[in-house]
Amino acid sequence: MPHAHANHRQPAVPHTGVHNTLPQRLDALDGLRAVASLGIIVTHVSFQTGTGWGWAERSDYFVAVFFALSAFVLWRRRERYAARGWSRYYRSRTARIAPAYLVCVTAVLAFLPSAAGVSLQQITANLTSTQIFWPDGLAPGLTHLWSLCVEIAFYLTMPLLAVAVDLLPGGRRVRCLVIAAWAAVSLGWAWLPFVANADSDGINTQIWPPAYTLWFAVGMLAAEAEGRVPAWVQRAARWRWLWLGLAAGCIWLASREWFGPRGLTHPDPEEFARRILVGGAFAACVVLPFVFAPRSKVLESAPLQAAGVWSYGIFLWHVAVLDLVFPLLGIDLFSGGGINFVLVWLATVAGTVVVSAAGYQWVERPGARVVRALWPVREDAANTQAIAPAHRAVTSTESPA
Numbered sequence: 001m002p003h004a005h006a007n008h009r010q011p012a013v014p015h016t017g018v019h020n021t022l023p024q025r026l027d028a029l030d031g032l033r034a035v036a037s038l039g040i041i042v043t044h045v046s047f048q049t050g051t052g053w054g055w056a057e058r059s060d061y062f063v064a065v066f067f068a069l070s071a072f073v074l075w076r077r078r079e080r081y082a083a084r085g086w087s088r089y090y091r092s093r094t095a096r097i098a099p100a101y102l103v104c105v106t107a108v109l110a111f112l113p114s115a116a117g118v119s120l121q122q123i124t125a126n127l128t129s130t131q132i133f134w135p136d137g138l139a140p141g142l143t144h145l146w147s148l149c150v151e152i153a154f155y156l157t158m159p160l161l162a163v164a165v166d167l168l169p170g171g172r173r174v175r176c177l178v179i180a181a182w183a184a185v186s187l188g189w190a191w192l193p194f195v196a197n198a199d200s201d202g203i204n205t206q207i208w209p210p211a212y213t214l215w216f217a218v219g220m221l222a223a224e225a226e227g228r229v230p231a232w233v234q235r236a237a238r239w240r241w242l243w244l245g246l247a248a249g250c251i252w253l254a255s256r257e258w259f260g261p262r263g264l265t266h267p268d269p270e271e272f273a274r275r276i277l278v279g280g281a282f283a284a285c286v287v288l289p290f291v292f293a294p295r296s297k298v299l300e301s302a303p304l305q306a307a308g309v310w311s312y313g314i315f316l317w318h319v320a321v322l323d324l325v326f327p328l329l330g331i332d333l334f335s336g337g338g339i340n341f342v343l344v345w346l347a348t349v350a351g352t353v354v355v356s357a358a359g360y361q362w363v364e365r366p367g368a369r370v371v372r373a374l375w376p377v378r379e380d381a382a383n384t385q386a387i388a389p390a391h392r393a394v395t396s397t398e399s400p401a
Contacts, residue, residue: 022227028290030308031299036062037314045345050334054255057262063147064215064283071219078162086159091375093155099367104316114140135202141320153209186213190269214280222291237293243285250282313356321351
């Protein structure tokens with residue numbers, strides 16, 4: 001790596017201000033990822049066991065938590081990425097996502113019995129993580145990866161968003177107003193003509209990335225507010241039971257029959273907008289307390305920290321493991337019953353954790369090293385040293401999940 005000469009003029013590094021005093025790491029966020037991954041397993045197990053429990057089906061709101069966490073972590077570090085070069089950012093995202101993703105998709109399509117007979121189009125769509133843009137692009141054992149497709153779209157566009165809003169006059173307040181306005185406008189996505197008739201040709205445009213802008217905006221606004229909220233907000237953030245109750249209220253509200261359809265029933269535009277709005281509120285109730293008051297004995301406990309490190313693998317593999325659990329336990333799909341739900345959930349979690357832990361050691365870590373070796377990037381040492389510590393690793397894994 002070339003060293004800069006002493007008299008070489010260095011590009012300006014963005015001023016980080018209050019972020020100099022922020023903690024480098026927020027371990028609670030890894031634990032929160034673990035909780036979110038287990039919550040998503042709840043919704044899939046509930047659906048496939050046929051419990052009919054509305055609250056369990058609306059546990060899919062933990063996808064909103066994943067989106068908000070990713071946006072918070074990346075937006076918090078955007079000044080560092082900008083100073084070091086956005087190519088390093090794209091390499092980091094690729095190294096984190098691609099190895100485990102490609103291994104999971106390949107293994108599921110090759111060996112999962114229910115995936116036998118998938119079309120070449122489905123194989124291509126899933127290997128390229130573009131399945132929501134293809135007719136009938138979702139494949140058995142991989143249907144949940146639609147959300148990762150949305151998240152990758154955010155990763156691709158985040159540098160453009162960062163450059164655009166940082167060019168605006170007025171500083172942080174204007175940035176926040178623009179992000180909030182962008183999120184509010186996105187609630188009208190489902191009313192666009194080509195979206196209102198979604199799924200008529202096998203492509204569900206209702207779940208394309210712009211639809212979930214609000215969920216990402218929660219994390220971006222949290223990053224803008226971090227370290228700047230008054231003391232009373234920090235104190236309120238420590239009232240964990242209050243925020244847990246509000247989050248549970250969001251789940252309860254969204255599970256009501258009048259709120260909108262559950263399961264695979266396609267919502268109309270108004271119902272979809274309500275779902276997104278309440279999902280954003282749920283993500284805020286779950287994420288913001290640990291942004292403004294980050295210490296948590298529960299989330300920083302060893303089991304949740306470990307599960308947080310493996311959370312990306314847990315997310316990737318759990319549907320395929322769930323598919324195998326039913327015949328292994330001798331339980332029929334949609335058989336109903338609380339006992340069946342508990343047995344299937346426990347077996348799915350256990351199997352997924354084992355696969356994910358192994359995948360982290362043997363696929364994710366070595367795969368990331370391979371990507372970094374194949375994609376060298378130059379780094380300006382002077383700029384790197386000038387970046388505030390707060391923009392270094394926020395969690396141990398930079399997990400996209």
